Amino acid sequence: xxQITITTTFSVYESLKELNQEDSALMMQAIKARKNAYxxxxxxxxxxxxxxxxxxxxxxxxQENAAYPSGLCAERVAIxxxxxxxxxxxxxxxxxxASPSDRELEEPIPPCGACRQSIAExxxxxxxxxxxxxxxxxxxxxxxxxxLKNLLPLLFDKKYL
Numbered sequence: 001x002x003q004i005t006i007t008t009t010f011s012v013y014e015s016l017k018e019l020n021q022e023d024s025a026l027m028m029q030a031i032k033a034r035k036n037a038y039x040x041x042x043x044x045x046x047x048x049x050x051x052x053x054x055x056x057x058x059x060x061x062x063q064e065n066a067a068y069p070s071g072l073c074a075e076r077v078a079i080x081x082x083x084x085x086x087x088x089x090x091x092x093x094x095x096x097x098a099s100p101s102d103r104e105l106e107e108p109i110p111p112c113g114a115c116r117q118s119i120a121e122x123x124x125x126x127x128x129x130x131x132x133x134x135x136x137x138x139x140x141x142x143x144x145x146x147x148l149k150n151l152l153p154l155l156f157d158k159k160y161l
Contacts, residue, residue, distance in 0.1 A: 008150040013142040023093070023133065026051055029059060030095040031138045037061040037074065039101065046074035046098040046109075050082050052089040058082045074098075075115040079122055090126045094119065099137035106140025116152040123148045124157050 016024050026049050034047030041064050048060040060078030064071040072080075075096060082091060098109035111119065111134070123130045129147035145151055 006153045008145070008153060010150065011144040011146075013144065015139070016142065019133075019142065023095075026057070026093065027095045027097065027133060027135065027142065029057065030097040033059040033061050033074065033078075034097045034099070035061075038063045040064060041066070041068070043101045044098065045101055046096065048074040048078040048097075049095040050078045050091055051093040051095075052082060052086055053092050054086060054089045056082075056086055056089065058085075073112060073115050075111050076118050079118060083122065090128050091119075091122050091130050092128075093131045093133065096132070096134040097137065098134070104137030104139060106136050108135050108141055108143040110134050110143070110151060113152075116148060117156065119148045120152055120155045120157060 013019055016027060019027060030047045030049040032047065033049060034045045037045035037047065039045050039062055046062040050058040058078050058081050060074040060081060062074045063077060075094065079091065082089065096111060099105040119130060132145045132148060132151065133142055135142040149155065
């Protein structure tokens, strides 16, 4: 038996003030999108903003359903909307803000596994890394990954099919 070691690297910003002006504005839009979440069951609100290479900005928020699997996370709402409406555009950056409705988390919240797999599909399809920024509520640290591969290093993709 042998072992492998997988290392991932993230940039950590102490607050929105450390981001450049464009990235800070896009994260603020994700925070705003979080307010449109429909989360009566989990009471966990997520907002996402995507910057496309054509300059378009797309937003998403989580949308729950009483039949739980029928709901959709903010990241997938945004990335599927971008794919459906701008099929030739590349996703450059994804910004995520997440927090329970009863308090503001300051700890960065990464995308769930299903969202990571969906983001991976777009990153592989477009043959271009997607920068992913994620934070808790509207205060606190922001983590930045230069690629989805940092969040899902052993990803499943079309090469296995």
